[in-house]
Amino acid sequence: MSIGGATANTTSLLRVMNERAVFGEIFRMGRVSRPELAQATGLSKPTISVALADLERAKLVRAVGLRTGNAGRAALLYEIRPQAGWVLAVDVGRNYVRVALADLVGDIVARRDEPARADRPQDLIAQLAGIVDALLAAAGLTAVDITLSVFGTPGIHDKETGALRLAPNLPGWDLPGSVERLAEVAAAPYVLENDVDLAAVGEGAYGLGQGVSHFVFVSIGTGIGMGVVIDGKLYRGSRGAAGEISYLPVGEGDPRVNAGRGMFESVASADGVVALARRLGCPAGTAKDVFDAARAGDPVAARVVDAEVDHIAHALAGVTAVLDPELVVLGGGIGAQAGDLLAGPVAERLHALVALRPPRIEVSSVGRDAVLLGALAVGLAAARDQVFERTVTLG
Structure with missing residues (x-):
């Protein structure tokens, strides 16, 4: 009895493992045929057929028609059941x-x-x-x-x-x-x-990070933060605080008196941009106002943008020295919307700050939907x- 029970349990375990493998490949590949599943999983066609039948009964996958156009029999296609x-x-x-x-x-x-x-x-x-x-x-x-x-x-x-x-x-x-x-x-x-x-995961799954093993997503807006992808996987750190670059010692003033904000964030976030613009005599209500004025040729706004470029480049110099990413994606309210004013100048300035060739600097392709x-x-x-x-x- 014990041997028979062990054999039954082993058979059931193998069945579930096969079904999991098939389910995962359908999830990854989209609409797919039995021969394609056999090739992707290494399982035999009869095993694929059994797994598909079980998954259909469980209402996890469904047949969605035939693939035609090639010589021979048309192939029945399967996909994940969306509901x-x-x-x-x-x-x-x-x-x-x-x-x-x-x-x-x-x-x-x-x-x-x-x-x-x-x-x-x-x-x-x-x-x-x-x-x-x-x-x-x-x-x-x-x-x-x-x-x-x-x-x-x-x-x-x-x-x-x-x-x-x-x-x-x-x-x-x-x-x-x-x-x-x-x-x-x-x-x-x-x-x-x-x-x-x-946001880094979103950029990796749907945006510029697809196929890039080492990249960082730098969000600059009302706050500042960074998502780190190493070997294609999100890196969180020992306490989940990896990428908290708002606390980098970049900028001005005493980092202990920034009302809960890091030193870099206090100068390079939206509030920091507006504060500098006002100190220089530009009556900006928002960071967007500053960047719009810079695009229109306002010399004071251009000085603010230059300062923003300098802050970001110095922060990224530290990031580059430690992580050596292939790609830096700029996102967030400022990083994405003012990327036309920032990406090129940041890349140029970063080139002078690091020992080796700097990473590519790109503006997020998924924009405000990254998170x-x-x-x-x-x-x-x-x-x-x-x-x-x-x-x-x-x-």
């Missing part, structure tokens, strides 16, 4: 919140962007909950249909206290237990990630595993 799972992606910023609901193949079925009510945690939570309810209603779903929610926020999640650290742009989130309130937004399990880390797309990529990978685990069991 097998749902991912909620949330970008929580100081100025805007962006929320998207996507099916398991990544197609966004509902989305909403709104100015953030970020002055108090309770107001922001209520706003997010209202948006999610509206998106679910528009998609004909309920909260229990969501497989996983992924939130991108500034700062670092302190798991011991449930607070957000290093997130001065979100007042009140540094209090113990504040992060746990995200459970009020959606009933499903949720994941919290640093927003700039997610949302990163949350989507993280959510899809995790949701794929979750729906498989809850649906396919050892029999």
